[in-house]
Amino acid sequence: MMLAGxxxxxxxxxxxxRRRALIIKLAFPLLVGIPLVTAAPPFxxxxxxxMLIAIIGTLGAGAVLTRERQTxxxxxxxxxxVTPGRLLIERLSTSASIDLLQVxxxxxxxxxxxxxxxxxxxxxxxxxxxxxxLGNLIGAVASTLSDSPGEVMLYVFIPLLxxxxxxxxxxxxxxxxxxxxxxxxxxxxxxxSLLGALAGQPNLLPWETLLGSFGFLVGAAGLTxxxxxxxxxxx
Amino acid sequence: MKVNTASEPSLLAATGLTRTYRGGKGVFDxxxxxxxxxxxxxxxxxxxxxxxxxRVLATAASPTAGRVSWFGxxxxxxxxxxxxxxxxxxxxxxxDKMTGYQNAWFFARQFGLxxxxxxxxxEELFRWSGLWEARDQLVGEYSLGMKRKLNLVEALVHRPSxxxxxxxxxxxxxxxxxxxxxxxxxLSLTGTAVLLATNDVHLxxxxxxxxxxxxxxxxxxEGHVPELLTELAGTKEVQLQMNSPIPLESLRSLPxxxxxxxxxxxxxxxxxxxxxxxxxxxxLNGTADLVSNMRVRRPxxxxxxxxxxxxxxxxxxx
Numbered sequence: 001m002m003l004a005g006x007x008x009x010x011x012x013x014x015x016x017x018r019r020r021a022l023i024i025k026l027a028f029p030l031l032v033g034i035p036l037v038t039a040a041p042p043f044x045x046x047x048x049x050x051m052l053i054a055i056i057g058t059l060g061a062g063a064v065l066t067r068e069r070q071t072x073x074x075x076x077x078x079x080x081x082v083t084p085g086r087l088l089i090e091r092l093s094t095s096a097s098i099d100l101l102q103v104x105x106x107x108x109x110x111x112x113x114x115x116x117x118x119x120x121x122x123x124x125x126x127x128x129x130x131x132x133x134l135g136n137l138i139g140a141v142a143s144t145l146s147d148s149p150g151e152v153m154l155y156v157f158i159p160l161l162x163x164x165x166x167x168x169x170x171x172x173x174x175x176x177x178x179x180x181x182x183x184x185x186x187x188x189x190x191x192x193s194l195l196g197a198l199a200g201q202p203n204l205l206p207w208e209t210l211l212g213s214f215g216f217l218v219g220a221a222g223l224t225x226x227x228x229x230x231x232x233x234x235x
Numbered sequence: 236m237k238v239n240t241a242s243e244p245s246l247l248a249a250t251g252l253t254r255t256y257r258g259g260k261g262v263f264d265x266x267x268x269x270x271x272x273x274x275x276x277x278x279x280x281x282x283x284x285x286x287x288x289x290r291v292l293a294t295a296a297s298p299t300a301g302r303v304s305w306f307g308x309x310x311x312x313x314x315x316x317x318x319x320x321x322x323x324x325x326x327x328x329x330x331d332k333m334t335g336y337q338n339a340w341f342f343a344r345q346f347g348l349x350x351x352x353x354x355x356x357x358e359e360l361f362r363w364s365g366l367w368e369a370r371d372q373l374v375g376e377y378s379l380g381m382k383r384k385l386n387l388v389e390a391l392v393h394r395p396s397x398x399x400x401x402x403x404x405x406x407x408x409x410x411x412x413x414x415x416x417x418x419x420x421x422l423s424l425t426g427t428a429v430l431l432a433t434n435d436v437h438l439x440x441x442x443x444x445x446x447x448x449x450x451x452x453x454x455x456x457e458g459h460v461p462e463l464l465t466e467l468a469g470t471k472e473v474q475l476q477m478n479s480p481i482p483l484e485s486l487r488s489l490p491x492x493x494x495x496x497x498x499x500x501x502x503x504x505x506x507x508x509x510x511x512x513x514x515x516x517x518x519l520n521g522t523a524d525l526v527s528n529m530r531v532r533r534p535x536x537x538x539x540x541x542x543x544x545x546x547x548x549x550x551x552x553x
Contacts, residue, residue: 001334001336001337001371002337003336003337003340003341004337004340004341004344005340005341005344005345005350005353006344006345007345010330010333010341013333013337014330014332014333017332017333018332071326071328072324072325072326072328073328073329073330075290075295075296075324075326075328076295076324076328078294078295078296079293079294079295079317079320079322079324080317080345080346081314081315081316081317081318081345081346081347082314082345083312083314084312233297235256235296
């Protein structure tokens with residue numbers, strides 16, 4: 001029997017014990033990813049995979065936190081001897097790591113299909129991690145406004161779709177103002193790194209994408225700590 | 236309400252504590268102190284604010300106004316404060332996809348127990364609670380009573396200085412209830428302070444040193460249990476089980492009746508000192524066949540609550 005003494009271990013143990021959910025979670029991105037990576041033009045594959053990764057990130061934690069509010073588990077977490085910031089960082093970073101595990105087969109497939117694009121791999125990994133952590137944070141904040149997991153979906157899609165548009169994911173951006181805005185959003189770096197890794201035509205260089213993604217990852221971690229009380233103590 | 240002025244240093248103290256929710260419900264201007272080894276009961280009907288108050292004192296909710304201090308510290312988020320609290324909330328919430336033992340292990344380790352101590356303490360508590368055989372079963376398959384027992388195990392495992400228990404006997408069988416009472420008495424003797432939110436007057440009379448009556452979010456009375464019971468000396472409680480409703484106003488207007496209320500098909504009547512139980516039957520005006528059963532018994536804390544508020548405490552469920 002697997003025993004978990006820390007918050008991140010507990011999340012992993014529960015994930016590993018839910019075998020059916022584990023198989024579905026790992027198989028679903030691959031089912032979507034195989035035709036995109038092998039047959040679709042890079043722009044459409046990049047668009048779809050950016051959306052897929054953003055959705056996986058935002059829905060995971062949001063739905064779980066809403067369910068915990070309904071069952072009273074949130075109150076039990078509140079009485080644990082850990083600060084709200086640490087609690088949220090530990091929970092969301094574990095959830096984002098599980099999400100990263102979920103999309104890893106797709107990332108590996110991209111690497112296998114386009115081995116010559118290896119210069120983009122570090123940026124792809126980092127931008128995926130940053131979007132997943134930020135997505136989890138958006139989902140967690142949305143859970144404070146929601147009474148059901150279905151409502152969380154609504155609240156995360158309302159900001160997510162315009163943000164993806166402003167990131168240049170749906171259509172290439174040409175206006176300078178929109179280009180500047182897109183660089184202030186993490187999804188643009190994920191989209192750029194996917195375009196690069198899929199042998200498409202990115203606007204940024206690998207190191208620029210890597211740097212931007214690193215900044216968003218660090219920023220997401222800091223913001224998660226700051227929002228600990230808002231998320232974990234909301235009624 | 237008055238702050239208890241007992242001379243022992245308080246492990247837990249609240250002054251003017253208010254916690255409100257949308258719609259105006261909550262608890263208002265509560266002051267209390269809890270000393271080492273003391274057992275304090277919070278009593279009141281459903282919706283009186285017991286669980287809200289206990290949540291604030293257990294650091295699961297923040298007060299809207301007022302001050303609370305734990306071990307002299309006003310910060311509820313300090314890990315060093317929370318490590319010394321053992322909490323059982325009203326909802327038996329667990330990680331349902333994990334076993335009972337996995338759940339308890341997680342909480343034991345979170346509250347600072349080393350693995351070898353966690354193993355020993357959990358075995359002792361799982362055996363004590365009767366959950367040892369079901370330790371490897373998923374909590375989602377547990378009955379409510381088993382989940383409540385697991386909550387108790389998790390609250391007790393790290394030997395907290397203050398135990399905050401919300402309806403701890405709810406869904407427990409009689410044997411488990413007796414075991415719990417015995418353990419709480421023992422813990423109290425060794426210095427653990429216990430705060431119980433309960434409707435169970437028998438439990439409160441048996442183990443509480445003091446009780447606070449809550450009514451519509453406010454503390455309406457506080458006192459040591461023997462003193463409170465003295466106020467009822469000489470009175471009696473009459474319980475009439477009715478076949479059909481009777482007008483309570485006519486009962487209340489009788490000089491022999493101090494308070495009357497109805498709970499389901501049972502009318503609870505607190506008789507004044509020296510009054511004869513037969514006097515209440517006069518109200519029935521020759522229709523005594525409306526009564527299917529009549530009991531006269533020694534009054535308890537529930538009758539004092541009825542006398543103070545005109546409302547009956549709900550009968551404790553098992």
